[in-house]
Amino acid sequence: MNTASQSTSESTNTSAFATFLEKLFKLKAHNTTIKTEVMAGLTTFVTMAYILFVNPDIMSIAGMDYQAVFVATALSAAVGCIFMGLYANWPVGLAPGMGLNAFFTFAVVKGMNYTWEIALGAVFISSLVFVLMSVTRLRSWIIDSIPSSLRYAMTAGVGLFLGIIGLKAAGIITASPATLVTLGDFHDPKVILGAVSFLIIAILATRKVFGAVLIGIITVTVMGGVLGLVSLPDQLVSLPTGLSKTFMKMDVMGALDVSMVSVILAFLFVNMFDTAGTMIGVAEKSNMYNEDGKIENLNKALTADSVASVVGAVIGCPPVTTYIESNAGIAEGGRTGLTAVVVGLLFLASMFFAPIAQIVPGYATAGALIYVAFLMVGSLHKINWDEFTDYVPAAITAIMMPLTYSIADGIILGFLSFTIIKHGTGRSADVSLGMNVLAVVFIAKLAFI
Numbered sequence: 093m094n095t096a097s098q099s100t101s102e103s104t105n106t107s108a109f110a111t112f113l114e115k116l117f118k119l120k121a122h123n124t125t126i127k128t129e130v131m132a133g134l135t136t137f138v139t140m141a142y143i144l145f146v147n148p149d150i151m152s153i154a155g156m157d158y159q160a161v162f163v164a165t166a167l168s169a170a171v172g173c174i175f176m177g178l179y180a181n182w183p184v185g186l187a188p189g190m191g192l193n194a195f196f197t198f199a200v201v202k203g204m205n206y207t208w209e210i211a212l213g214a215v216f217i218s219s220l221v222f223v224l225m226s227v228t229r230l231r232s233w234i235i236d237s238i239p240s241s242l243r244y245a246m247t248a249g250v251g252l253f254l255g256i257i258g259l260k261a262a263g264i265i266t267a268s269p270a271t272l273v274t275l276g277d278f279h280d281p282k283v284i285l286g287a288v289s290f291l292i293i294a295i296l297a298t299r300k301v302f303g304a305v306l307i308g309i310i311t312v313t314v315m316g317g318v319l320g321l322v323s324l325p326d327q328l329v330s331l332p333t334g335l336s337k338t339f340m341k342m343d344v345m346g347a348l349d350v351s352m353v354s355v356i357l358a359f360l361f362v363n364m365f366d367t368a369g370t371m372i373g374v375a376e377k378s379n380m381y382n383e384d385g386k387i388e389n390l391n392k393a394l395t396a397d398s399v400a401s402v403v404g405a406v407i408g409c410p411p412v413t414t415y416i417e418s419n420a421g422i423a424e425g426g427r428t429g430l431t432a433v434v435v436g437l438l439f440l441a442s443m444f445f446a447p448i449a450q451i452v453p454g455y456a457t458a459g460a461l462i463y464v465a466f467l468m469v470g471s472l473h474k475i476n477w478d479e480f481t482d483y484v485p486a487a488i489t490a491i492m493m494p495l496t497y498s499i500a501d502g503i504i505l506g507f508l509s510f511t512i513i514k515h516g517t518g519r520s521a522d523v524s525l526g527m528n529v530l531a532v533v534f535i536a537k538l539a540f541i
């Protein structure tokens with residue numbers, strides 16, 4: 093073939109591919125282009141790539157294999173993003189959820205002494221229930237049953253929970269026999285580096301610098317290296333291996349124990365409200381409302397999110413959820429599932445970089461934990477702070493999560509106080525049937541389990 097006909101056939105192939113993408117994602121109808129979507133995907137990926145370092149760190153404390161969780165994190169994120177893009181045509185990234193991963197390790201495995209296999213079993217069951225709910229009316233009934241003040245409080249509480257874990261991981265707070273917690277040792281360079289990691293991320297993110305979280309983590313890792321606190325890896329890339337150590341290892345029968353009810357409910361509720369809250373926020377940002385004022389393909393997006401959680405549990409991850417960081421790509425103009433597919437493909441490619449992830453120290457990722465914590469705590473402003481019977485149960489829900497080191501206990505205490513205070517102050521009309529049923533379940537749990 094001569095050069096002229098070769099270039100003609102290449103451009104025909106390119107335009108055929110462009111037509112294919114146009115058909116699949118309806119780019120023109122969404123006022124976007126392939127280039128914009130690719131840039132948006134790259135932006136979202138860089139914003140959420142920290143999960144590749146943080147998730148294996150947290151899950152390995154539960155006794156899981158670091159390398160296996162690294163591959164599982166990248167793979168579950170890739171599957172979630174690609175499915176979301178192709179099925180729901182939403183421009184969002186998904187990955188194992190922060191907060192949910194901390195609850196898995198610190199509350200269920202370390203706190204309640206369940207094995208990580210049983211904890212994965214609980215994630216699997218709650219994710220399956222979430223899928224079933226997403227395809228029936230049960231999901232909207234449950235979401236409508238929970239008062240909005242408590243929904244926002246759950247997001248904020250998960251943020252506070254993540255915050256205490258990040259502060260402890262950085263050594264900024266530490267245990268004290270006299271006062272339970274106290275300030276850490278700021279003469280320790282690792283503590284200073286943890287604080288520096290957070291400050292770099294906070295400043296860069298506020299200045300809207302591309303990849304702020306990643307830059308913060310990498311900068312502090314390099315600083316640790318200069319101080320001789322980090323050892324270099326033998327190689328930069330490696331084949332993704334080790335998944336067999338977590339693949340299909342969930343213990344579903346073990347998780348079907350009555351004492352796991354509150355854990356399964358906590359995974360279910362947090363995943364559901366975390367997801368619903370994030371999706372509504374993302375839809376508002378990208379103006380994804382159709383002519384009837386409804387969010388386009390919301391049901392499909394929820395189904396994709398919940399299916400991704402099931403896949404995550406099967407390969408060895410805490411619930412996969414839609415990331416609030418997707419707003420970064422949407423701000424770059426991402427409007428369709430092509431953005432999500434690009435994020436997914438980048439997660440697939442990242443499976444080969446485990447050796448680099450492994451050298452990132454805990455105090456560097458702690459800065460990211462504290463930063464994401466504050467993003468989530470931001471939802472407190474949506475609570476009605478003028479109505480005592482709304483904001484007190486909301487505050488109990490949020491504050492009790494870090495204080496009891498358990499998302500589930502925060503939910504139980506906050507929800508119970510809501511129902512009791514509302515009935516006790518003659519406001520029974522504010523309490524839905526679902527909240528009354530939950531109150532009975534939670535009282536039984538506190539009394540008998």
Ligand SMILES: Nc1ncnc2[nH]cnc12
Nearest residue numbers: 189190366370414415416
């Ligand atoms: N649990 C979560 N929900 C929404 N966005 C997140 N980003 C990281 N973790 C998240």
